[in-house]
Amino acid sequence: MTLVEHYDTETAENTRLVRSPHGRLEFRRTQELVRRAIPSTGQRVLDVGGATGVHARWLAADGHSVHVVDPVAGHVAEAVEIEGVTAEVGDARALPWPDNSADTVLLMGPLYHLTESDDRAQAIAEARRVLRPGGLLFAAAISRYLSALETGTNGQLTEQLSTAVEEVIGTGRYDGHVGFVPAHFHTADELRDELETAGLSGISVYGVEGPAWPALDVAGLEEFDARVDAALRCARLVEQDPLLINASAHFLAVAVN
Numbered sequence: 001m002t003l004v005e006h007y008d009t010e011t012a013e014n015t016r017l018v019r020s021p022h023g024r025l026e027f028r029r030t031q032e033l034v035r036r037a038i039p040s041t042g043q044r045v046l047d048v049g050g051a052t053g054v055h056a057r058w059l060a061a062d063g064h065s066v067h068v069v070d071p072v073a074g075h076v077a078e079a080v081e082i083e084g085v086t087a088e089v090g091d092a093r094a095l096p097w098p099d100n101s102a103d104t105v106l107l108m109g110p111l112y113h114l115t116e117s118d119d120r121a122q123a124i125a126e127a128r129r130v131l132r133p134g135g136l137l138f139a140a141a142i143s144r145y146l147s148a149l150e151t152g153t154n155g156q157l158t159e160q161l162s163t164a165v166e167e168v169i170g171t172g173r174y175d176g177h178v179g180f181v182p183a184h185f186h187t188a189d190e191l192r193d194e195l196e197t198a199g200l201s202g203i204s205v206y207g208v209e210g211p212a213w214p215a216l217d218v219a220g221l222e223e224f225d226a227r228v229d230a231a232l233r234c235a236r237l238v239e240q241d242p243l244l245i246n247a248s249a250h251f252l253a254v255a256v257n
Contacts, residue, residue, distance in 0.1 A: 021216035046102040049109035053079035060084030092123040124198040131257040141186035153214035200255035207248030210235025
């Protein structure tokens with residue numbers, strides 16, 4: 001199944017960041033990390049792979065001008081209905097914006113959906129091209145340790161599954177063994193290296209959820225409100241700790257063009 005085919009049949013993209021405890025934690029921390037770096041209002045934001053506009057919605061509400069580019073027509077149709085958001089179908093590797101035309105570019109999905117390193121390099125190069133000098137790039141990635149931590153905590157790590165988990169830790173090649181489509185999973189250092197190779201500067205890589213996210217999922221949504229503040233504090237404490245950063249489910253890199 002291709003990426004577009006997957007999302008054409010996936011009807012819950014709008015709820016991805018609210019339907020699980022770790023999704024809710026990811027959403028809060030992503031907002032926190034983006035808002036920490038971006039000017040408070042007035043930015044021209046290009047949200048590449050922005051899906052149905054989950055992040056575009058709150059960025060527009062903050063007073064930014066947001067344009068979503070996504071390969072899935074259904075996503076674009078939903079995103080364009082958000083007040084303050086425009087959207088079009090497009091590819092991260094060939095963006096429909098002119099050079100130096102964006103203050104901020106979000107790559108919240110392309111770097112894990114593009115499984116070949118050359119394609120990821122092209123997407124980053126395109127983000128640099130459309131960014132003005134001094135503009136900010138936010139690039140998300142999935143940790144190679146996600147499935148090990150998830151299945152090891154929820155009791156699903158069987159001897160049979162261990163081979164696939166070991167493969168993604170060693171190579172980054174994820175085969176879909178805990179759901180989702182085949183993808184590329186990063187280490188924090190690998191994400192930094194890809195951005196440095198592209199010529200970006202001032203790179204900071206953060207662990208988004210921190211190490212408490214699998215326990216939130218096991219506790220369930222009914223316990224989320226009671227536990228989330230502690231999980232957030234934990235995530236902040238070790239967000240750039242080299243010994244624990246890879247225990248997050250996702251990374252968010254912030255870089256300057």
